Amino acid sequence: MYLLLSQLSLMDLMHVSTTIPKMATNSLSDQKSISFVGCATQHFLYLTLGGAECLLLAFMSYDRYVAICHPLRYAVLMNRKVTLMMAATSWLGASLNFLIYTASLMHFPFCGPRQIHHFYCEFPAVVKLVCGDIPVYEAAVYVSTLLLLLLPILLVSASYVCILHSVIQMRAAGSKRNAFATCSSHLAVVSLWFGAGILSYMRPRSQRPPLHDTVGSVFYSIVTPTLNPLIYTLRNKDVAKALRRVLGRDLITQRSQVQLS
Template sequence: MWQGNQTFLADFILEGLFDDSLTHVFLFSLTMVLFLTAVSSNTLTILLICADPRLHTPMYFLLSQLSLMDLMHVSTTIPKMATNYLSGRKSISFVGCATQHFLYLSVGGAECLLLALMSYDRYVAICHPLRYTVLMTRKVGLIMAVTSWWGASLHSLIHTVILMHFPFCEPRKIHHFYCEFPAVLKATCGDILVYETTVYISSILLLLFPILLICTSYAVILHNVIHTRSAGSSRNAFATCSSHLTVVFLWFGGGIITYIRPRSQHTPLLDKVVSVFYSIITPTLNPLIYTLRNKDIAKALRRILGREIVTQRLQL
């Protein structure tokens, strides 16, 4: 019985992303630069929103939650990959793999739901600006964030528990640089057709329902903008929505390629490329897309930097 438990809880082997060639050393260094950029930019966004009272609104609260999700997403996968690469190891414990799988799936699902709910925030801001403070209160923003986290975590917990109870083929090798769902599923043994079909359907629902809500919100916004005679109002509306739409396109594009494709079309190389895109590049770009195009956050950064300079001069 103990030997059976030991086999069940045995370590997995992660194939990794890089080898020892000079090209891969450069790519690894570039990945670490992107990782540090993602961590610092998302952390800065969260701190700015928390520190500046002018940003204590539902819209920026949701933006801080998006940055928190990106921060957690990139921190769940890249540090382990970097540790294995630098140490020459390729293993990850059973508990570590299950934890990594649960966290990245929770954060990814929460971001899908949050991006959909943020489209409703944009709809209210553009189509009902005079009623925005009534329809989008702090309580509503908090409910949106809690719903995103709770719904995605429950979905992830169910799939993680079921997946990790399947027997795995020796040598328990995962052709990926972290415990991503399709790669772990390929390492299982036995009949998983029913479970795979269930996962496929749930993935479609988790991705398409938010996409449907986003499309509906922006269809109404577009209709409202077209019937607005003011050119300035139209430009402001498009400027407000462009950042969100860019992030939506980047995030859902990677999710659709990863989770809605049939299993037969998955290849280790393509899965790794797509995962690099939405687990490293997207969390790096998201805060840059929002902060570079957002005047309120830029002003908040200048105000805080101005206070720091004045404080340092007074101390001198």
């Protein structure tokens, strides 16, 4: 579990680092631009990291299924070799898939002044600049994205159906609470990530207003990767205790300041 969590943290860190530094640089400078190679690199990285996270979240749901439904066989079914294969499959599968689509997209001719109406080189914003008719390419990307979203969602759903069935059969209330606590963080992250991805990429281009694209991309490229570590770490008792201690200390400090003033 911790190896998979470390990969999720790395993906979230890289996802935020792919977009925010360049966005901050453009916001603070008069020249709001990005090179062609830089745009292609950014486009490839954020798609790869997003796709890898979809696959990794699906594998993590299987990890939760084994931990709850087959606890005595967990060390055998989820040994280090299996978890390393899961992590490698997430990275390689997503990178190979989106390397092809990024290379194909960057070979199309682009129209006009090449102004991207977005704060980074997101796929929908870049596709709008392409000259000519590209329905075949868009259809291929749509099908690929559909599979990359729906297959993990199906695996997650199947895992949690089995988990729910096992939890219902548990007699002890404490065991049920522990099982739900084990899955709560993963369910929250899955809901945020796949919900934002479906709203952003599963609609036709004609039904995606620019404002909706921007809000959706901010959510899944900045908000969700930032919230994921917080969602997982707050389940740790030591982290939660430290947070309560800090908040309590700040509250006491504020009260003393109010009394002194």
